[in-house]
Amino acid sequence: MRTFIFRAFVIFLCLAANVGAWFGVYLITKAPGTPGNTEVIVVIPKDAGVRQIKTILGEHGIIRDDVRFLILVRLLKVVGNTPQLRAGEFKVPLGLTPRQVLRFLETAKPVQDRVMVPEGKTMIQSAEILP
Numbered sequence: 001m002r003t004f005i006f007r008a009f010v011i012f013l014c015l016a017a018n019v020g021a022w023f024g025v026y027l028i029t030k031a032p033g034t035p036g037n038t039e040v041i042v043v044i045p046k047d048a049g050v051r052q053i054k055t056i057l058g059e060h061g062i063i064r065d066d067v068r069f070l071i072l073v074r075l076l077k078v079v080g081n082t083p084q085l086r087a088g089e090f091k092v093p094l095g096l097t098p099r100q101v102l103r104f105l106e107t108a109k110p111v112q113d114r115v116m117v118p119e120g121k122t123m124i125q126s127a128e129i130l131p
Helices: 002-028 050-059 065-076 098-107 123-129
Strands: 039-044 088-093
Touching: 002 098, 039 050, 039 123, 050 065, 065 098, 088 098
Parallel strands: none
Antiparallel strands: 039 088
16 A cells, blocks of 8 residues: 555656646747747737737747646736736737746836827828827
8 A cells, every 4th residue: 555655656746747847848938939020019908818818929929829828827826926917009029938928018018109190180080090
């Protein structure tokens, strides 16, 4: 009986080490990104959840669209460091780790577009100028 418990414990430790390595590699690995680009413009809609943000970031090549991103956000929430992800249009640099991407989205200022409305335009004509 002792041998069975010992073997089960060793198997459990091996599994835990493999899961830890699987997650640890994700934390330190940068997403491949698009060759030639250094920044990607990403639009995060209002009321987007973490899953939707993960999908958007994955589609743009900023992170790998992987369940480990959700696990990272959950772990940060458990330790009391919940990421405050905001909606908006952001220029996200490529080559960041998933934790750096979260930190960037917490602190980044949204992209601001300049618009010049010629004098004498009506409101409807001004609205047609806006992107």
